[in-house]
Amino acid sequence: MSGHRAATRLAVSGAATAAALVLLARASAAPVPWHAGDVARLRLSWSARPERIEVCRTRSAEEIAKMPEHMRQRTECEGRFASYALRVTVDGQVAGEAEVRGAGLRHDRPIYLLREFPMPAGAHRVRVSFTRRETTDDDAAAFAPVAAAEADTGLYAGRADREAAEHARRARAAVPPRLGLDTTLTFAPRGVALVTFDAVARRLEVRTGPAASPGTP
Amino acid sequence: MSLTPLERAARRLIAALDAAAARVYGWAWNPFHQMGTVAVLMLLVLLATGLYLLLFYRLGAPAESVARIAADPWLGGWVRSLHRYATDLFVIAAALHALRLFAQARSWGPRSLAWVSGLFTLFIGLVCAWTGFVMAWDTFGARLAIEGARLLDILPVFSEPLGRIFSGDGAVPTAFFFVNLFIHIVVPLGLGAGLWLHVSRVERPVLLPPRGLAWAMVGALVVASVVLPASLGPAANPFALPATTPTDLLVAWWLPLSERVTPGVSWGVVGAASLLAVLVPWFTSRPRTGSWTPSTVDPRLCTGCNQCPQDCPWGAITMVARDDDRPTLVARVDPALCVSCGICAGSCAPMGVGPRGLTGRDQLFDIRSRILPAFTPAPAIVAVCCAQAPAAHVAALRARGAHVHAVPCVGNLHSSAIEMFVRSGAPGVIVYGCPPRDCVGREGPKWLRERMFNDREAELQPRVDRDRVAIATSAPGDLAGVLAAYEAFATRTVALARPAAEGDVEVDVECEPVPYEEAAP
Numbered sequence: 162m163s164g165h166r167a168a169t170r171l172a173v174s175g176a177a178t179a180a181a182l183v184l185l186a187r188a189s190a191a192p193v194p195w196h197a198g199d200v201a202r203l204r205l206s207w208s209a210r211p212e213r214i215e216v217c218r219t220r221s222a223e224e225i226a227k228m229p230e231h232m233r234q235r236t237e238c239e240g241r242f243a244s245y246a247l248r249v250t251v252d253g254q255v256a257g258e259a260e261v262r263g264a265g266l267r268h269d270r271p272i273y274l275l276r277e278f279p280m281p282a283g284a285h286r287v288r289v290s291f292t293r294r295e296t297t298d299d300d301a302a303a304f305a306p307v308a309a310a311e312a313d314t315g316l317y318a319g320r321a322d323r324e325a326a327e328h329a330r331r332a333r334a335a336v337p338p339r340l341g342l343d344t345t346l347t348f349a350p351r352g353v354a355l356v357t358f359d360a361v362a363r364r365l366e367v368r369t370g371p372a373a374s375p376g377t378p
Numbered sequence: 379m380s381l382t383p384l385e386r387a388a389r390r391l392i393a394a395l396d397a398a399a400a401r402v403y404g405w406a407w408n409p410f411h412q413m414g415t416v417a418v419l420m421l422l423v424l425l426a427t428g429l430y431l432l433l434f435y436r437l438g439a440p441a442e443s444v445a446r447i448a449a450d451p452w453l454g455g456w457v458r459s460l461h462r463y464a465t466d467l468f469v470i471a472a473a474l475h476a477l478r479l480f481a482q483a484r485s486w487g488p489r490s491l492a493w494v495s496g497l498f499t500l501f502i503g504l505v506c507a508w509t510g511f512v513m514a515w516d517t518f519g520a521r522l523a524i525e526g527a528r529l530l531d532i533l534p535v536f537s538e539p540l541g542r543i544f545s546g547d548g549a550v551p552t553a554f555f556f557v558n559l560f561i562h563i564v565v566p567l568g569l570g571a572g573l574w575l576h577v578s579r580v581e582r583p584v585l586l587p588p589r590g591l592a593w594a595m596v597g598a599l600v601v602a603s604v605v606l607p608a609s610l611g612p613a614a615n616p617f618a619l620p621a622t623t624p625t626d627l628l629v630a631w632w633l634p635l636s637e638r639v640t641p642g643v644s645w646g647v648v649g650a651a652s653l654l655a656v657l658v659p660w661f662t663s664r665p666r667t668g669s670w671t672p673s674t675v676d677p678r679l680c681t682g683c684n685q686c687p688q689d690c691p692w693g694a695i696t697m698v699a700r701d702d703d704r705p706t707l708v709a710r711v712d713p714a715l716c717v718s719c720g721i722c723a724g725s726c727a728p729m730g731v732g733p734r735g736l737t738g739r740d741q742l743f744d745i746r747s748r749i750l751p752a753f754t755p756a757p758a759i760v761a762v763c764c765a766q767a768p769a770a771h772v773a774a775l776r777a778r779g780a781h782v783h784a785v786p787c788v789g790n791l792h793s794s795a796i797e798m799f800v801r802s803g804a805p806g807v808i809v810y811g812c813p814p815r816d817c818v819g820r821e822g823p824k825w826l827r828e829r830m831f832n833d834r835e836a837e838l839q840p841r842v843d844r845d846r847v848a849i850a851t852s853a854p855g856d857l858a859g860v861l862a863a864y865e866a867f868a869t870r871t872v873a874l875a876r877p878a879a880e881g882d883v884e885v886d887v888e889c890e891p892v893p894y895e896e897a898a899p
């Protein structure tokens with residue numbers, strides 16, 4: 162190959178390589194649209210234990226006496242886990258309604274809720290209600306120790322109180338029968354308002370900014 | 379070789395790519411011939427750069443640590459970009475490699491394992507790429523993670539929707555980034571296994587491009603990484619909805635499409651496409667007849683020289699005990715491994731092996747009965763062309779007066795056929811092979827050269843004037859090179875004394891000729 166042709170080929174191949182690399186770099190980070198326009202979003206996300214709805218009865222002294230000492234629970238309960246009605250309205254219009262249950266085949270695992278509602282940026286009246294669907298008189302949190310026919314002694318002393326405390330703890334860990342939020346939220350363009358359940362305060366609350374976290378710097 | 383319409387379309391596409399690359403770089407530097415090895419080279423680049431990046435990655439602060447790496451002007455910035463570009467090139471190379479094999483009808487039969495394991499390797503590479511982008515936890519990484527969670531959440535696997543991790547209801551747990559990193563690091567072990575399976579049925583697998591090309595490609599990518607660093611999006615924020623993300627279209631071209639449909643539709647499309655791809659060997663398989671007949675051995679001709687097992691590129695031949703009283707082993711072909719390339723036929727001096735119609739004896743019979751009569755009134759230069767040679771090259775050689783003799787692969791050409799041409803009065807024989815890295819028989823041009831010029835069995839006999847024999851390359855897009863080689867060879871042979879035709883030429887073979895029909899078991 163003559164010197165001139167070799168130089169031309171070198172120049173052409175250099176230019177072709179440069180063009181290919183520019184294409185590669187462009188294709189490697191192409192600005193692909195994700196969220197169009199001035200859209201904002203209302204996001205509902207929480208996890209909480211569903212209430213257990215129980216029908217309890219107090220065992221008689223004879224029944225308890227027949228049981229091994231370490232199994233002498235005063236109360237026998239049967240029940241199932243509550244389901245909830247979720248209703249979201251935005252500016253008076255129903256944005257979403259759903260029945261929500263605990264996860265798992267028997268719905269005995271926590272409720273994991275994740276719903277998103279797109280909406281235009283700006284101020285909107287947002288109402289969220291999350292209500293137990295089952296009606297019951299049995300308020301588990303008000304469980305009271307049952308007087309034992311015969312006092313527990315030794316290792317088992319104070320068991321009735323512990324039973325009541327355990328019941329109360331479980332009731333507190335569950336989501337309240339009725340949660341509600343009624344507020345006006347101002348959505349920034351491309352902003353997200355998150356409605357979540359504060360397990361300590363036991364109420365719904367709104368967040369519009371990231372919590373400090375490894376993933377959300 | 380009969381091709382389906384889809385294979386023909388694919389062939390036209392790769393021929394156009396090859397032609398363009400050959401014009402720009404010359405065929406010897408055409409990267410499209412090397413795509414399988416380029417993919418492996420990119421894996422090595424990914425391994426080296428990945429190990430470096432791992433030193434500075436922080437699970438507790440993924441976005442900041444990657445941003446810090448990207449901002450490092452000395453090493454981190456371009457090493458990260460190189461990692462990214464190598465990923466892209468791996469995907470391109472693997473896809474083009476598959477397309478080429480499909481176009482060359484090399485996707486079925488004994489090659490099915492290589493096809494399926496190649497797909498598996500590409501799939502694993504894509505999973506790795508996915509997790510790698512998530513590691514950066516910029517807007518694109520978050521977008522991939524969210525879509526991944528959406529797709530996984532319809533599977534009855536996780537009781538808690540994965541999407542909640544990214545909802546802003548609490549920090550994205552470090553455990554998520556740990557699992558993601560774990561997948562990113564462990565899954566490549568599957569790449570190694572896939573690669574091993576991919577080449578397990580070939581002898582002498584070539585895993586890397588020629589050194590010059592390898593360095594040139596890595597160098598070009600380094601330059602691109604320095605000059606055009608891969609952009610990093612803003613850190614992910616669950617409370618913001620970015621208008622765009624800097625998306626890697628080579629890895630995630632499907633992402634905007636998948637987001638528009640339900641997860642069920644996405645899974646359906648992925649499942650159907652994967653099934654189609656995996657079933658390609660089934661769709662493209664042919665009956666093992668005609669040009670796809672597996673090779674057979676004539677035990678009466680086999681002298682047990684052990685040459686064909688060494689030359690078979692697919693390890694389809696073994697030497698076994700004879701069932702007669704001759705004191706040698708005999709070659710045996712496993713039809714399940716044989717791809718009918720015919721290379722063994724060129725390796726056997728007594729012409730005792732080869733697919734039906736392609737043995738040395740078949741070649742001599744064909745030349746004597748069909749081709750030599752066409753030599754009258756004056757023999758012409760014989761241009762032996764591979765069946766893969768572009769039609770334009772064949773036509774141009776014919777237009778220059780060459781007598782074109784087609785072979786399925788130049789590795790199939792028996793040296794005695796060349797001798798027969800020369801002793802029949804042909805001024806010379808020029809054999810046009812494919813570019814060595816683009817040989818459908820894998821090792822045709824290599825064995826041809828060894829047999830013609832380096833005394834490898836079945837060698838061209840010393841009595842054949844080497845000035846009358848030449849080897850050249852017929853690469854798509856290089857008609858000028860083909861013709862230049864022809865002109866140079868023609869000029870050379872003109873200077874030689876005119877060879878005398880020897881009448882009814884008998885070419886010695888080590889055993890008595892046995893008609894194929896009788897020899898066939």
Ligand code: SF4
Nearest residue numbers: 680681683684686726
């Ligand atoms: S090359 Fe021919 S003679 Fe040698 S082992 Fe193979 S079949 Fe037998």
Ligand code: SF4
Nearest residue numbers: 690716717719720722
């Ligand atoms: S034709 Fe011969 S060289 Fe080719 S795969 Fe079959 S046995 Fe091996």
